[in-house]
Amino acid sequence: MNVVIIGGVAAGPKAASRINRLCADAKVTIVEKGELLSYAGCGLPYYISGVVKESKELMTTSAGTVRDTAFFQNVKNARVLNRTEATAIDRTRKTVHVRNAAGEVQDLPYDKLILATGAESALPPIPGITLDNIFNLKDIHDADRIKAAVEPHKAINAVIVGGGLIGVEVAEAFQEMGCRLTVIEFLPHILSIMDPEMAALVEGHFEAKGVKIQTRTKVLEFKGEGRVERVVTDRGEFPADIVLVAVGVRPSARLAQEAGLVIGPTRAIAVNAQMQTSDPDIYAVGDCAEKVNMITGKPAYVPLGSTANKEGRVAANAICGMPDAFPGILGSAICKVFDFTVARTGLGEKEAREAGYDVVTCLAPAPDRPHFMPTSKPLFLKLIADRASRKLLGGQATGPGNAERRMDIVAMALTAGMTVDQLANADLCYAPPYSPAVDNLITAANILRNIMDGLMSGITPSDVLARREGGESFTLLDVRSPAEVAQMRIDGSLNIPLGALRKRLGDIDRSKPVIAFCKISLRGYEAALILKQAGFTDVKVMDGGILMWPGTLLRG
Structure with missing residues (x-):
């Protein structure tokens, strides 16, 4: 059996390795347009920052063996044609037309074909984008060029266009390398995979680390004499000695489309649960392949190395006759932002509402360990659920606390369909x-x-702020201690410590709605119960307490 795999970075090598284990008689050929094979692309920001000392470390096994052409030939029994581009697929003759760097061409016959062509960086047609020192980050060679541009100078002005996962991860790398950094994002918040109140926490953390976050900003032009010197936006100009453009990726599906394969609504290659395309002898895996959201059942596109490896295995199993199926994705994602971890899985609040669910959410900031433990760190947590079925729909977490453990648990709960x-x-x-x-x-x-059982009526801090700014009249009741209030407070709030609340009910205007809060709103919830028992009819708890407040805080 001849198996040709187009793409040699993540899903392709995984499929080749699995086929070698299952079908010893299979003849596997990997066609890779680039020079390097099976490298950890997700580790590139950490190579740029110096956490990973040498690029070779991104290309080795845990035993230190470099995954090069000799490794795949001798260990995985796979022939590798690197620096070779697949230019066409002839589905009738079942051949792949390829051309190497020397211009030599040949047709590779296949019984089964795996497309693992990955994704392409989206480069917007902005005037000046071809100036020197404007980069995107696709592979190790890009990372080498970025390091060379930054390291000799230090303390240079750096601009990152795009506040997604790649932009955020490289932002930390640039900051650690001594750059004066600005992140420019067109959307209202960076990290659009997170809900606004969670993304705002990350933005605040960036600002505290000296990174300027410029949201709701459109880049109009890059200017400079041969080399970029400034970035022109609709909200002013920013000096720039180096620019990283990280505005997302799109599936590399041109080869499949030209071969007449079905392309899905996400512009990725449509596949079934065995990773077969519309041609049963052709499979698509990794960032070029469309996914299915496990919660909604609808097509989705979330390119991740972890997913690519799973899909490569499923396709290999199918080719070798082993029953297997890829169930879909939850959109689980995680990134490091200095000493914060940012993680999410499942549906965000907006996604859940758009999918037609009757959404219930909660914000729950708290220490990730008991407060008396010296290793305890703050963690901001959000859960999203459906009121009718009581099923969990998604979760998000950020902060210096252990976010990854909680989101992995939520991912398993979502997979199991838990309430x-x-x-x-x-x-x-x-x-x-x-x-x-x-x-x-x-x-x-x-x-x-x-909330679902009617024991608590919550309101998000952003909604509270919007009501205040809209001129609504209500009592914002702070039930923290005087010492806590002296450290930080919300202007115009009424402070009655929880322990004194029953004795001071007369200090609260019964004709107005009351919104109670504390540090994380545990005491706020207890205060709301006391008020309801005392006959107050319109009482809410501010979700997440003062720690989630998006407005100005008075200090001292």
């Missing part, structure tokens, strides 16, 4: 060095249960 009630009673590991006795996730699930 918030089931999550609230999940038997998670507990010991003070690792988590609170009532884990952050279980607390958040219980908040959702209280």
Whole structure:
């Protein structure tokens, strides 16, 4: 059996390795347009920053063996044609037309063909984008060029256009290398995969680290004499000695489209659960292939190396006659932002509403371990659920606390189709060095249960701020201690410590709605219960407390 694989970075090599293990008689050929094979593209920002010392480390096995052409030939029994481009697929003759760097051409016959052509960087047609020192980050060679442009100078002005995962990860690298950095994002917030209140926390963290975040800003032109010197936007000009354009990627599906294969609504190659395209002898895996959202059942496109490896294995299993199916994705993603972790899985709030769910959300900031443990760190958590079915729909977390553990648990809960009630009673590991006795996730699930059961009426801090700015009259009740209020407070709020609330009910105007809060709104919830028991009819709890407040805070 002849198997030709077009693409040699992630999904392609994974498929080749699996086929070698299952079908010893298969003749596998990998065609790769670039020079390098099977490198960890997601590690490029950490190579730029110097966390990864040598680029070779991104191309080695855990035993230190470089995954080059000799490795794939001798260990994986796969022939590699690197620096060779596949230019056409003849589905009738079942051949792939290829051309190498020397201009030599040949036709490769196949019984099964795997397309692992990946994704292409989206480069907007902005005037001046061809100036020197304007980069995108696709491979190790790009990373080498970026390092060379930054390292000799230090303290240079750097601009990143695009605040997605790549832009955010490289932003930390530039900042650590001593650059004066501005991140320009067209949308209202960076990290559009996160809900606005969660993205705002990350923006605040960037600002605290000295990174300028410029949102709602459109780049109009790059200017300079041969080399970029400034970035012109609709909100002013920014000095720039180096620019990274990271405005997203698109599936590399041209070869498939020209071969007459079905392209899905996401512009990626349509596949079934076995990763077969509309031609049963051709498979598509990795960033060029369309996904299915496991919650909505609709087509989705979320290019990730982890998904690519899973899909490569599924396609190999199918080719070798082993029953397997790729169930889809949840859109799980994570990134490091200095000492913050930013993670999400499932549907965001807006996605869930657009999908037709009756959405219930909660914000639950709290320490990730008991407060008495010296390793305890803050963690901001959000859960999203459907009111009718009580099923969990998604989760997001950020902060210096352990976000990855919580989001991995949410991902498994989503995969199992769990309700918030089931999550609230999940038997998670507990010991003070690792988590609170009532884990952050279980607390958040219980908040959702209280809301769904009518025991609590919540309101997001952003909605509270919008009501204030809109001129609505209500009492914003702060039930923290005087010492806490002295450190930071919301202007115009009424402070009555929780312990004094029952004795001071007369200080609160019963004719106005009351919105109670504290640091994280646990005491705010208790205050709301006291007020309801005392006959107050319009009482809400500000989700997430003062820690999630998006407006100005008075300090001192």
